[in-house]
Amino acid sequence: MKSRFLFSHKYKPLGWFLFLIGLIFGIVLVIYDFDYxxxxxxxxxxxxxSGVFSVNRSLEWSTNNIADELVAIFIIVGGILVAxxxxxxxxxxxxxxxxxxxxxxxxxxxxxxxxxxxxxFDLSFFSVLIYNMFTVxxxxxxxxxxxxYKSKKVIEDEE
Amino acid sequence: MKNKIKVERAIINITQAKLAEMxxxxxxxxxxxxxxxxxPSTVLALKIxxxxxxxxxxxxxxEAKD
Numbered sequence: 001m002k003s004r005f006l007f008s009h010k011y012k013p014l015g016w017f018l019f020l021i022g023l024i025f026g027i028v029l030v031i032y033d034f035d036y037x038x039x040x041x042x043x044x045x046x047x048x049x050s051g052v053f054s055v056n057r058s059l060e061w062s063t064n065n066i067a068d069e070l071v072a073i074f075i076i077v078g079g080i081l082v083a084x085x086x087x088x089x090x091x092x093x094x095x096x097x098x099x100x101x102x103x104x105x106x107x108x109x110x111x112x113x114x115x116x117x118x119x120x121f122d123l124s125f126f127s128v129l130i131y132n133m134f135t136v137x138x139x140x141x142x143x144x145x146x147x148x149y150k151s152k153k154v155i156e157d158e159e
Numbered sequence: 160m161k162n163k164i165k166v167e168r169a170i171i172n173i174t175q176a177k178l179a180e181m182x183x184x185x186x187x188x189x190x191x192x193x194x195x196x197x198x199p200s201t202v203l204a205l206k207i208x209x210x211x212x213x214x215x216x217x218x219x220x221x222e223a224k225d
Contacts, residue, residue: 087185089184089185089186090185091183091184091185091188092184092188092199092200092203093184093185093187093188093191093192093197093199094185094187094188096197148187151187151190151191152186152187154187154190155175155186155187155190158190
């Protein structure tokens with residue numbers, strides 16, 4: 001079956017690799033410190049400021065520890081590849097599960113976000129925003145693979 | 160919609176896995192159709208009818224609620 005917008009199945013292992021590496025190092029950064037790894041390099045901020053928290057001015061060279069940037073890109077690129085690479089036997093029924101899982105994940109993600117908006121404030125809410133960058137992908141990946149696993153299990157139980 | 164895929168499959172004596180392979184879908188899809196959990200596309204219904212050598216409406220049936 002032709003399915004638009006999906007990657008070939010062969011990218012799935014690469015996706016898992018990037019995603020898990022990103023998650024592991026992301027957890028390390030969250031538990032210890034965002035400057036736990038020292039990857040200070042020159043950066044060119046498109047949008048910046050010079051305030052209490054930051055001395056990165058717009059469109060001027062400055063330095064930044066890019067550990068968190070790398071982790072974010074690993075999780076996002078890996079997560080996209082895991083989520084949207086075809087399964088080995090992608091067909092119309094699996095596409096239906098895929099679409100339903102995507103809708104489900106979007107609802108759950110924004111449900112959680114609404115709760116956080118109502119119950120989390122100030123700087124703690126900043127952490128919510130960080131997690132929220134990745135949770136749609138995470139919820140989708142969990143739900144999609146769980147439903148696939150369940151439908152495979154039904155077949156095995158019949159044998 | 161209901162269907163007689165399971166019965167037809169028994170008549171020509173093939174497994175779910177074999178039917179899945181013949182019509183180019185996953186085993187989950189065949190299983191979900193037999194359990195009436197999934198309504199196949201017209202393309203898939205026509206492929207199934209070709210395998211069983213019967214018209215589509217002798218394999219798939221509308222129900223009152225459809």
